[in-house]
Amino acid sequence: DAGVIQSPRHEVTEMGQEVTLRCKPISGHNSLFWYRQTMMRGLELLIYFNNNVPIDDSGMPEDRFSAKMPNASFSTLKIQPSEPRDSAVYFCASGQGQSYEQYFGPGTRLTVT
């Protein structure tokens, strides 16, 4: 298996633009997590899906952030409009059933200027 796949790996955009980050979880995994990592705040959980349904989105910073999981093999995290303070590394992770282990993707480094 290729592991969790994220795209793009790097994204540089201007303030106000829409940004879409993509994630393909490991086949057979039914849990998906989006995290944000910054020096200031560490690793923050943004949203968690189980069987494609959002279970906990309490970590989503504000209405500018939205996440979808239209099927078991794909998820997006969208920021509209983007702001410089959104600059971070965004990770997607997937997990399986009752296992607590999470498998992380390589991350997307987002820079908003």
Next chain:
Amino acid sequence: GEDVEQSLFLSVREGDSSVINCTYTDSSSTYLYWYKQEPGAGLQLLTYIFSNMDMKQDQRLTVLLNKKDKHLSLRIADTQTGDSAIYFCAETGGSYIPTFGRGTSLIVHP
């Protein structure tokens, strides 16, 4: 909310043992984890321990859990330059959602 605390940096000489410490507040923690993050990569699970255990050993890695003091440690024997990375402590209670510490940057000097 629940909290996981780690020191931010640890510097050791190659060949020495490294001990990375972590404290947590959730008394209902079921699983405790150590993840490793290398530069430019995502987190990778190194090892985990059930809360009813006090020690787990896996090759060069030894995890010690003091549940009374809510203290978790990771010992890396014979530390190598390839062990340089950020190490995250994490815990889960009754849900799938882990609480992560801020990470400890391990720097290994030749």
